[in-house]
Amino acid sequence: MAIQASPGLKRSDAPDPEPDGQKRPAVSVRRRAARKDSGGLGRQTAWGPFFALPHGVGLALFTLLPIGASLWISLHNWPMMGQQKWLGLGNYQHLLADPIFGQVVLNTLLFVVLYVPMNLVVSLGLAAWLTPKIKGRHIFRIIFFIPAITPVVANVVVWRMLYQPGGLIDGLMQSTLGIHAPNFLGDEHWAMFSIVVMSVWQGFGYNMLIFSSALDAVPESLTEAAELDGARPWTVFYRIKLPMISPSIFFATMMTLITSFQVFAQPFIMTKGGPGTSTSTIVLFIYNQGFQFHQLGMASAAAWVLFVIILGITAVQFLGQKKWVHYDA
Amino acid sequence: MAKRHRSGPGRIRQAIGYGILCLIALAFLSPLIYMLATSLKPPADVFSIPPTLIGSSIRWSNYSEALTYMPFLKFMGNGLLVAVLGTAVNLIVAALSGYAFSRQRWRGRNLVFMVFLATLMIPQEVLVVPMFVMMQKMDWVNTFQALIIPWAFTALGAFLLRQFFMGVPQELDDAARVDGAGTIKTFLLVMVPLAKPTMAVLAVFSFISYWNSFLWPLIVINDVNDLGTIPLGLQMFFGQQGSQWHLVMAASVISMAPTFVLLVLLQKHLVKGIVTSGLGGR
Numbered sequence: 001m002a003i004q005a006s007p008g009l010k011r012s013d014a015p016d017p018e019p020d021g022q023k024r025p026a027v028s029v030r031r032r033a034a035r036k037d038s039g040g041l042g043r044q045t046a047w048g049p050f051f052a053l054p055h056g057v058g059l060a061l062f063t064l065l066p067i068g069a070s071l072w073i074s075l076h077n078w079p080m081m082g083q084q085k086w087l088g089l090g091n092y093q094h095l096l097a098d099p100i101f102g103q104v105v106l107n108t109l110l111f112v113v114l115y116v117p118m119n120l121v122v123s124l125g126l127a128a129w130l131t132p133k134i135k136g137r138h139i140f141r142i143i144f145f146i147p148a149i150t151p152v153v154a155n156v157v158v159w160r161m162l163y164q165p166g167g168l169i170d171g172l173m174q175s176t177l178g179i180h181a182p183n184f185l186g187d188e189h190w191a192m193f194s195i196v197v198m199s200v201w202q203g204f205g206y207n208m209l210i211f212s213s214a215l216d217a218v219p220e221s222l223t224e225a226a227e228l229d230g231a232r233p234w235t236v237f238y239r240i241k242l243p244m245i246s247p248s249i250f251f252a253t254m255m256t257l258i259t260s261f262q263v264f265a266q267p268f269i270m271t272k273g274g275p276g277t278s279t280s281t282i283v284l285f286i287y288n289q290g291f292q293f294h295q296l297g298m299a300s301a302a303a304w305v306l307f308v309i310i311l312g313i314t315a316v317q318f319l320g321q322k323k324w325v326h327y328d329a
Numbered sequence: 330m331a332k333r334h335r336s337g338p339g340r341i342r343q344a345i346g347y348g349i350l351c352l353i354a355l356a357f358l359s360p361l362i363y364m365l366a367t368s369l370k371p372p373a374d375v376f377s378i379p380p381t382l383i384g385s386s387i388r389w390s391n392y393s394e395a396l397t398y399m400p401f402l403k404f405m406g407n408g409l410l411v412a413v414l415g416t417a418v419n420l421i422v423a424a425l426s427g428y429a430f431s432r433q434r435w436r437g438r439n440l441v442f443m444v445f446l447a448t449l450m451i452p453q454e455v456l457v458v459p460m461f462v463m464m465q466k467m468d469w470v471n472t473f474q475a476l477i478i479p480w481a482f483t484a485l486g487a488f489l490l491r492q493f494f495m496g497v498p499q500e501l502d503d504a505a506r507v508d509g510a511g512t513i514k515t516f517l518l519v520m521v522p523l524a525k526p527t528m529a530v531l532a533v534f535s536f537i538s539y540w541n542s543f544l545w546p547l548i549v550i551n552d553v554n555d556l557g558t559i560p561l562g563l564q565m566f567f568g569q570q571g572s573q574w575h576l577v578m579a580a581s582v583i584s585m586a587p588t589f590v591l592l593v594l595l596q597k598h599l600v601k602g603i604v605t606s607g608l609g610g611r
Binding site: 047065070073130134140142144145149151153201264265296300 | 347350353354357358359360361363364367376377378379380421422423425426428429430433434435437438441444445448450451452453454455456457458459460461462463478479480481482484487512513516537540541543544547548559560561563564567574577578580581584585588589591592593596599600603604
């Protein structure tokens with residue numbers, strides 16, 4: 001949805017008959033026609049590279065250089081202060097053999113496997129529910145979107161209190177059912193699940209808006225035709241709307257997957273990765289290695305493992321999309 | 330739209346559905362309501378059972394007390410400074426490059442644009458360690474510019490503005506040219522004003538992402554009292570006063586208030602931005 005090849009980017013436009021500076025009368029018909037299908041190819045000037053220069057230099061300096069440096073650092077024993085030492089793949093070997101890192105990767109996968117489907121189901125469900133017929137639809141949308149834009153740290157702190165023994169959930173259970181709630185964050189069987197629930201609460205607003213607008217764009221003629229043929233609402237949703245919005249679902253799945261691998265603030269503030277290492281995630285590991293133990297080389301190596309996992313999953317998604325994503329609506 | 334006339338049971342079902350939807354929304358909001366309620370309670374009432382919405386008295390002083398522990402107003406000022414400057418830089422470079430990628434032809438343009446897009450794939454976590462080493466070398470650790478500059482060049486804006494500029498009719502360029510405007514004048518006086526709505530969307534998202542940024546400030550700022558932003562300040566406050574929930578919740582309300590106001594004021598831009606570009610997402 002966001003990243004697509006623009007039409008006409010590769011086309012060679014009809015050559016500009018006149019060089020710049022020579023003024024022409026109004027726009028010629030031919031040029032207008034050429035413009036129509038060239039998708040804004042623009043004008044040949046010497047200025048182009050200069051316009052792109054500030055952004056390009058910034059990106060080179062603050063993204064391309066660091067990404068290269070990250071790989072370089074990951075091949076060293078690189079303490080925050082003091083002498084660096086070449087290790088080759090030593091950090092990576094260490095990580096692969098480190099049971100804690102293995103645990104951390106599994107925890108992150110567990111988070112992703114729980115979080116992504118829950119997020120998608122909730123956001124899709126609510127988007128489908130909030131049809132234009134619903135009164136105050138706009139307000140509902142805004143409500144569900146609130147925690148997606150308030151600071152994560154603040155959201156997490158609030159949920160920390162909800163989950164607290166004696167907090168809202170425990171208090172409600174005690175006063176209505178007369179039993180104590182589980183110690184959500186202190187019990188290793190509950191901790192990760194609790195973090196997932198909080199994260200879904202916080203995060204599904206984005207996808208809901210994306211799905212909601214995609215559903216709005218499904219032509220009513222299609223759904224009405226199906227209804228006239230006696231299709232039930234569920235069938236209409238499943239057979240018509242869902243395939244129609246599959247590009248949006250694909251896009252949202254990709255983005256949600258990628259960002260869910262980067263989960264950090266929730267475990268960092270709610271559990272510090274505990275109890276034990278049960279909620280420690282890859283980014284938490286990177287942070288601890290780099291900025292608690294000052295092992296920047298090890299932190300970079302872990303970051304590259306994360307990057308490769310994300311790239312791999314993105315690639316698999318792209319390859320798999322043919323089976324279920326319909327671009328030609 | 331002449332809808333089928335709803336029969337009695339159908340209407341009842343609809344009303345029940347609507348009621349359930351309202352309950353879901355209420356449940357969804359309950360953490361925030363609870364936060365607000367707790368922020369006004371005396372400490373003794375925080376963990377009352379059954380939980381109450383209102384304590385034995387309304388204690389506004391929780392807010393002033395929270396502010397005496399930590400300078401949240403200063404954090405807001407810092408956050409504002411960082412977010413506004415960073416957003417300004419991002420808008421300027423992105424408007425220029427978006428224009429270069431759409432309405433000007435030059436050698437290597439498509440290749441460079443592909444590289445720009447590819448950088449969007451790189452997770453921030455991969456960059457923070459080398460970025461920190463860079464900041465060390467530049468002596469930027471614990472400075473505002475370390476919060477602003479490294480993230481001011483994200484390629485998203487170039488992508489968004491390119492999309493926009495591609496849709497602007499060539500006739501406008503031509504007309505400007507007929508009037509004697511050169512490339513720079515055309516850009517500044519014709520194109521930028523046209524792109525205002527897209528730039529507004531970009532600005533809102535850039536601002537929010539600076540404002541809420543947590544991992545990087547956590548790494549690069551040591552002196553939270555002086556240079557901290559809201560997320561950093563709240564995290565530190567929580568670390569120090571974590572057991573004083575009435576104060577922590579007051580601090581959380583203070584932390585959420587600015588973005589909440591922004592959401593209410595700019596909801597249209599936000600919704601549009603997400604819908605057209607899939608911006609955001611964590």
